[in-house]
Amino acid sequence: MEDFVVEPCLEINEFEENAPRASFNGLLRDAPSGNTSVVNALSQQLIYQINLIVPDALVSFDDLDVKLGDAAYPFVPPTAKQALQKAIQNRGKRLVVNSAYRTLAQQMLLFKWLNGRSPVARPGESNHQSGLALDIEDREGWLPFLKGSGWQPLAGDPPHIDYQGAGAKDLREATIKAFQQLWNKNHPEEQIKVDGQWGPKTESCLNRSPAMGFEKAPWDDKPRALRLSRPLMEGSDVRKLQQKLKDAGFAISVADGVFGPETGRAVKEFQQRNSLVADGVVGAKTRELMA
Incomplete structure (x- = not known):
């Protein structure tokens, strides 16, 4: 490299x-x-x-x-x-x-x-x-x-x-572009250049970013598969999932936006009740039945 x-x-x-x-x-x-x-x-x-x-x-x-x-x-x-x-x-x-x-x-x-x-x-x-x-x-x-x-x-x-083998792509420029794009998505009034370069403006914007993530998330348009993972998945999509499970009567003590073991068990129970493979992964089919 x-x-x-x-x-x-x-x-x-x-x-x-x-x-x-x-x-x-x-x-x-x-x-x-x-x-x-x-x-x-x-x-x-x-x-x-x-x-x-x-x-x-x-x-x-x-x-x-x-x-x-x-x-x-x-x-x-x-x-x-x-x-x-x-x-x-x-x-x-x-x-x-x-x-x-x-x-x-x-x-x-x-x-x-x-x-x-x-x-x-x-x-x-x-x-x-x-x-x-x-x-x-x-x-x-x-x-x-x-x-x-x-x-x-x-x-x-x-x-x-x-x-350094086959398929290796250095993502250091993309890692900066990813933030710049997310910032612009959430701040149409304060756009920054998406150039993949670290500079004072990008640093200032990152310092002023919420640690719990932006309101407009990248998975809003293209949902991610939710599951029990390491580290635990966390975000607005998990919070919405938990609320849907609670509204449907499944055992979720708090909609905290963290996909922990309790949420995983509730997802499997939902899948079992709906004749789905109970793998605990919230993909397209599980999401469709929860809508």
């Missing part, structure tokens, strides 16, 4: 082990320091928007035998996921991933919180915004199983590996 950036990934991963919080109900500039999961809802909007810009650029690997860090978004290109799956199967051991895709919102917070003591990359420049980077435990033990698959170690960054 061109223009790779060496960051103190071990220090960042240790910092992210602080107690995670639910999405902060405020603007990013006021987010409490400690763990970038405070912008979980906005981060999920940004990830979804990237896949609208570059279709199927990122797929989740949370269905593999992996243990994820509290603020790790398990997204890589499809071919990179296949390589991870093969390595895990061949080694017969769980892969511990402390960091994976890192959204622009997360990177800005880390840059703000840690740059004074560690050389954290500027937002949009980190390898973790490329969609091709992972920080894993026992990297040396995994390298023989990843050999020839496109995953390569990054010198000077002990836990870090980058995918």
Whole structure:
């Protein structure tokens, strides 16, 4: 990968082990320091928007035998996921991933919180915004199983590996465009240039963005499949789903916009009652019957 950036990934991963919080109900500039999961809802909007810009650029690997860090978004290109799956199967051991895709919102917070003591990359420049980077435990033990698959170690960054194989697309420009597009969708009176470049205006707008996500979400026009995932799905679409389940008499204690185990059980019960496959995934058919 061109223009790779060496960051103190071990220090960042240790910092992210602080107690995670639910999405902060405020603007990013006021987010409490400690763990970038405070912008979980906005981060999920940004990830979804990237896949609208570059279709199927990122797929989740949370269905593999992996243990994820509290603020790790398990997204890589499809071919990179296949390589991870093969390595895990061949080694017969769980892969511990402390960091994976890192959204622009997360990177800005880390840059703000840690740059004074560690050389954290500027937002949009980190390898973790490329969609091709992972920080894993026992990297040396995994390298023989990843050999020839496109995953390569990054010198000077002990836990870090980058995918450089078939299907690799550097998404660092798209990660900035995703935010710029979402901002413009929600602020027709204050448009910013969608150029994929990090500058003062984009930084100012991101600081003034809600950690719980924008009112007009990227899935409003093209719904996402909702399910129990890691990290937990969060957003306006989950809140609407929970309200529909509550109105239909299913056991949902609170419509908090977080797709947790309780919501997953209610979805399966709804599917069973309607003769659907009870997989807990809210796709087109389940959504149609809930309308």
